[in-house]
Each structure stands twice: as C-alpha cells, then as structure tokens.
Amino acid sequence: MLKKLISSILNRRVNKLSSINSLPEKPNVFINATFQIGDYFAMSPIIEAVKAKWPEANVVVLCTKKNEDVVKYDTRVNYICLPKEREWYKYPKILKEKINCNVDLLIEVSSIEKPHRSIVGFTLKPDLTIGHDCYQHNCIQNPPIQFNNDNISKPECWSKLMAAYGFAQPPALFKVFAKENDKMDMLINSKNLKDYLVFNPFASRNSRSLSIKKSIDILTKLKNDGFNCVFILPSYIKNKDEWESQLAPVSRVCCVDSIQDAIYLIKQSKGVISVDTAIIHIASAYNIPTIGLFKESQLECKLWHPQSAKKHVGALTGNVEDIINSQIFTTNEQSH
Numbered sequence: 001m002l003k004k005l006i007s008s009i010l011n012r013r014v015n016k017l018s019s020i021n022s023l024p025e026k027p028n029v030f031i032n033a034t035f036q037i038g039d040y041f042a043m044s045p046i047i048e049a050v051k052a053k054w055p056e057a058n059v060v061v062l063c064t065k066k067n068e069d070v071v072k073y074d075t076r077v078n079y080i081c082l083p084k085e086r087e088w089y090k091y092p093k094i095l096k097e098k099i100n101c102n103v104d105l106l107i108e109v110s111s112i113e114k115p116h117r118s119i120v121g122f123t124l125k126p127d128l129t130i131g132h133d134c135y136q137h138n139c140i141q142n143p144p145i146q147f148n149n150d151n152i153s154k155p156e157c158w159s160k161l162m163a164a165y166g167f168a169q170p171p172a173l174f175k176v177f178a179k180e181n182d183k184m185d186m187l188i189n190s191k192n193l194k195d196y197l198v199f200n201p202f203a204s205r206n207s208r209s210l211s212i213k214k215s216i217d218i219l220t221k222l223k224n225d226g227f228n229c230v231f232i233l234p235s236y237i238k239n240k241d242e243w244e245s246q247l248a249p250v251s252r253v254c255c256v257d258s259i260q261d262a263i264y265l266i267k268q269s270k271g272v273i274s275v276d277t278a279i280i281h282i283a284s285a286y287n288i289p290t291i292g293l294f295k296e297s298q299l300e301c302k303l304w305h306p307q308s309a310k311k312h313v314g315a316l317t318g319n320v321e322d323i324i325n326s327q328i329f330t331t332n333e334q335s336h
Helices: 002-010 037-042 044-053 085-098 115-124 154-164 182-190 212-224 240-247 259-267 277-285
Strands: 028-032 058-064 078-082 105-108 128-131 196-200 228-234 252-256 271-274 290-294 311-315
Touching: 002 115, 028 044, 028 115, 037 154, 037 277, 044 058, 044 154, 078 085, 085 115, 105 115, 182 259, 196 212, 196 259, 196 277, 212 228, 212 240, 228 240, 228 259, 240 252, 252 259, 259 277, 271 277, 277 290
Parallel strands: 028 058, 028 105, 058 078, 105 128, 196 228, 196 271, 228 252, 271 290, 290 311
Antiparallel strands: none
16 A cells, blocks of 8 residues: 555656657657566567558667566667666655666556556656556556457567657567577577477465476377477576486476577477466577466466467466466477
8 A cells, every 4th residue: 555655656746748749850768678578579569550650760779687687688779777676765766876867758568556567657747648548547648549458468569658758659569689699508408399389387485386297298199199398497496406306307407597598498498388478488589389378367368368379378277187278389280
C-alpha cells in the first residue's frame, strides 16, 4: 500500500503535448525498461515503431543490471543502467547527472504503480508520456484510437498500442541482439554438441521452476525418444553441484554465466524446453521449435507463450508424457 501511495503522488503530473505528431523531427525518446530480460525482448515493436517514424531519434533505454546484458548489445538504442529497484531513491540524482537534453517522449512499458518506475517520469518531466496502463493514469496520454489486446502475445500488444498512438504498425516480433561469444563456441566444439535440444528448468520464481526429479523425468523421456539434450545451468544456482550430478546421466550439462551464453546455445539448437519466458522468447525470435511449460492458470493465456512456427504448451504439474510433445522437434506439424 505504501508503494502505491508513493507512486500515486509521483504520478501527479501532466503532459505538455497530446500527440506524437507535435514532437520534433529528432526527438529524445526515453523508454522505461526497468524489468526482466524477457520483457525487453517482447517490447521490440516499440523501438521499431519509434525508429520507423523518426530514423534520427535519440532512443535511450533505462534498464537495471537485470536486463543490461541484453540492452547493451541492442544497436538501435543508447542506454542508462540504474541501480536495483529497491534503490529507486537514487534514480533522480543519476538521471539528472546523465541526461542533459529535453525529454520529448517517455514510453512506459510496465505498471507505474511502483516507485522505481513512477520516479522516472517524475524526475524526467517529459513533454509527452505514452504506454502501458494509459487508461488508468492521467500522466499517460490516452491513444486516439481504441485497441483490443485480449489474449494475444506481448509483442502483438505493443504493436497494436503503438499503432493506436499513430505510429505505423510495427511487426509483432521478438528481437534478440547477441554478441559474438568465443567462449561458448569453444565449449560447443569441445563437447562436440550437435543436433541438441536446450532444456531450462529455472524461472525467475521458484514456484514456476521444476524440481530435479521432474527435470530428470523430462530429460529421460526425451533421451528415450532419441534426442540429445543440453541442460543449461546458470552459475547463480545455489545447489549447482547437485543439479549437475543428478542431471548429467540423462543430458549434457553446460554452465552459463549470462543470458548471452544461453542465447548462443539456443541459436545453435534444434529445439527448446523451458519454464522461463526469456528463454522461450529467445527461441521465438529465432523461430526454434519450443515447448513452454506454465502454471495451469496460464495455459490459455497467450501473453507469454512460444511464438515459433512449431510450438507446444504444457502444464508444469502435468504428466511428462502429456506435456512433452517431442513430435514438434521431428515433424513439420504445428502443435498448440
């Protein structure tokens, strides 16, 4: 409640302009992207729409350490990395030090009912703010055109929203910018990894992650179906050694230090099985066959589902035989 109260106070600001057509030809556009990695992949249509309307716009993404490793390789934008969310009180000083231009347009890409997001608009005082929750906050200008975003993918939501504000409607696609990765290239060659599927049992929340036992069951099924699997094991996992020893008999294990390491492995793969939406979005960006595992309540919600041509969605708690439709990795049929 306190966070909402603080945000409601910070959000008491008004727009000087009411339309994107009132902005200069080379506007300074700031995008508030202080959120998870997967959300950044999904908001690509926003950047595409801005660059299409104003090719010489100065586009600056505000991010945190959470997603900096993908933002900094995006050649379409500049960026400012802010401290972690709970240190939002430091944002004004940093923003004032780093920004020496007028903020023509601020695009809010997530809820501003949290202090670490609302403080951005309060500090920048943009001429115009557009974006998420436009019908709930007076500080965000309503789009002149109504739009329907019921049960569609996140990139489709952003594509429709930008069109509603008067931009040429951008493609509703995920976009990933990867770095050259000699380390992972050497790892793939040294382990002789070929024709493999990537398996990821870890989500940003424990409640959406798989257990070691469920992971072994899934990998055993895939192995019995004739597939080589690579289990990507993030270096931050506390019981990393236990995961590695338990899963090594049924898959190859690759330790990754960053999302860029994971991107490189996914790009070279023949398919992906994941509970994490960022990993699913990477696979969607490269049109790699994907099995996405979700909570029962999310099975009918397309917002974060795989968008590859060949895809399947299963329940986290479902029977392995039902949720792992390995046919999508071998046939031309599309599964839902």
